[in-house]
Amino acid sequence: xxxxxxxxxxxxxxxxxxxxxxxxxxxxxxxxxxxxxxxxxxxxxxxxxxxxxxxxxxxxxxxxxxxxxxxxxxxxxxxxxxxxxxxxxxxxxxxxxxxxxxxxxxxxxxxxxxxxxxxxxxxxxxxxxxxxxxxxxxxxxxxxxxxxxxx
Numbered sequence: 001x002x003x004x005x006x007x008x009x010x011x012x013x014x015x016x017x018x019x020x021x022x023x024x025x026x027x028x029x030x031x032x033x034x035x036x037x038x039x040x041x042x043x044x045x046x047x048x049x050x051x052x053x054x055x056x057x058x059x060x061x062x063x064x065x066x067x068x069x070x071x072x073x074x075x076x077x078x079x080x081x082x083x084x085x086x087x088x089x090x091x092x093x094x095x096x097x098x099x100x101x102x103x104x105x106x107x108x109x110x111x112x113x114x115x116x117x118x119x120x121x122x123x124x125x126x127x128x129x130x131x132x133x134x135x136x137x138x139x140x141x142x143x144x145x146x147x148x149x150x151x
Contacts (some may be wrong), residue, residue, distance in 0.1 A: 011038045045074035052077045052133040064114040067092035069100035075131035076104035087138035097151035103132045
């Protein structure tokens with residue numbers, strides 16, 4: 001029985017290392033759309049997008065694992081976050097940008113990574129359009145079926 005438990009732990013450990021290695025390689029290759037050129041005016045985001053941003057910032061505390069993307073017009077956004085230290089996949093930025101573009105049918109920019117803003121912005125003074133705002137929780141590595149302990 002002890003050997004079976006050790007093998008099970010060894011498999012989980014090897015799987016975790018394989019996932020981490022794959023994620024590191026894919027993350028290095030991931031590209032996001034560049035931000036507007038330096039010297040341009042700050043991006044104006046809608047009040048609804050700002051509300052989605054505040055929700056995002058609350059979701060990622062304290063682990064700070066996530067990304068927030070905003071459409072070119074500032075009216076749409078997408079949040080991708082992880083409540084744990086390790087998630088699969090961990091390509092937060094590229095997932096957030098890709099999903100934002102799918103949701104809004106326009107170019108999107110990586111707006112925040114963890115709690116670090118990537119673009120200068122202001123919030124529109126008028127309520128304006130509501131836009132579309134998506135959110136997805138990443139799957140913590142320990143929740144993957146291969147990681148569940150079976151005795």
